[in-house]
Amino acid sequence: MTLPFCQLFLCSLVSALGLVSILPSLNSASAAVSGCPTPALSRFQRHKVVRGETLESIAQRYNLIPTTIIGMNPVLQDNGAIAAVGSVLQIPPYNGIVVEVPRGETWRQVAAKYKVRADSLFEVNGCQQDPRIVFVPGVNWSPNGVVTKSPIPIDTGTPNRASVAGYPLTQVATVGLAYGWQINPGTSQVFFHSGVDLLAPVGTDVLAIAPGTVAFADDQGSYGKLVIINHSGGLQSRYAQLDSIKVSVGQQVKKGDLLGTVGTSGTPSSSQPHLHFEVRSSSSLGWVAQDPKGYLKK
Numbered sequence: 001m002t003l004p005f006c007q008l009f010l011c012s013l014v015s016a017l018g019l020v021s022i023l024p025s026l027n028s029a030s031a032a033v034s035g036c037p038t039p040a041l042s043r044f045q046r047h048k049v050v051r052g053e054t055l056e057s058i059a060q061r062y063n064l065i066p067t068t069i070i071g072m073n074p075v076l077q078d079n080g081a082i083a084a085v086g087s088v089l090q091i092p093p094y095n096g097i098v099v100e101v102p103r104g105e106t107w108r109q110v111a112a113k114y115k116v117r118a119d120s121l122f123e124v125n126g127c128q129q130d131p132r133i134v135f136v137p138g139v140n141w142s143p144n145g146v147v148t149k150s151p152i153p154i155d156t157g158t159p160n161r162a163s164v165a166g167y168p169l170t171q172v173a174t175v176g177l178a179y180g181w182q183i184n185p186g187t188s189q190v191f192f193h194s195g196v197d198l199l200a201p202v203g204t205d206v207l208a209i210a211p212g213t214v215a216f217a218d219d220q221g222s223y224g225k226l227v228i229i230n231h232s233g234g235l236q237s238r239y240a241q242l243d244s245i246k247v248s249v250g251q252q253v254k255k256g257d258l259l260g261t262v263g264t265s266g267t268p269s270s271s272q273p274h275l276h277f278e279v280r281s282s283s284s285l286g287w288v289a290q291d292p293k294g295y296l297k298k
Contacts, residue, residue: 224266
């Protein structure tokens with residue numbers, strides 16, 4: 001989907017909601033922060049209804065529930081949720097709703113209002129600091145405005161934690177920056193830190209915390225040189241800001257195998273050399289960040 005179409009969709013949505021005053025801010029609604037996922041509002045698709053299709057069959061095709069598609073398409077609300085042949089529907093990447101964020105409201109307040117994880121909301125919207133329009137995942141649209149949770153879970157939790165546990169360095173390290181909401185020392189802005197920074201000299205060996213398959217091993221934006229390992233139980237570990245990479249995609253690794261060395265590549269969030277380490281779990285929104293603390297075992 002191209003940016004002009006995304007903006008057209010947002011303009012239509014804004015018009016339907018009567019939020020004309022926020023039109024000047026639409027350009028920023030599609031801008032992702034470097035190293036973050038593409039915002040959900042930039043990932044909408046168009047679907048042209050053909051003969052024989054129903055709202056239920058279209059929803060099943062995109063792994064959505066019918067009410068999600070109804071909520072994104074006012075024409076379905078007007079004609080009793082009948083998808084007319086030839087009509088073009090807006091299809092979101094996940095179940096959820098699009099809402100305006102009141103001025104001055106924080107991510108935590110938006111997340112609390114809709115009972116979703118604040119970090120998931122933050123990442124799904126491209127890690128933007130102050131968006132005016134956001135996609136709220138895992139929430140069902142309702143004609144009477146009642147918010148309910150989607151039957152597809154946002155977060156699968158921490159399956160098989162005991163089987164995915166270890167330490168990514170040869171020695172226990174000091175934490176330079178913890179997981180969770182932090183204040184950027186350089187800009188004083190609040191941001192979500194999706195992993196933990198473990199202080200270590202450049203060149204220190206970086207080790208796999210558990211057996212798995214290398215899913216990524218290359219440069220990746222603000223992550224710098226990055227290795228991603230997929231583990232059993234729908235878990236994934238990430239090792240970023242590396243100086244060198246010693247594995248390749250598709251390689252099977254064992255716990256303690258050498259993955260690379262500590263470096264300062266990418267855009268580190270801590271001023272001292274460190275390993276940026278993450279654990280993520282598979283969910284309906286992709287790989288959702290978990291607190292790595294429970295997985296770090298020396």
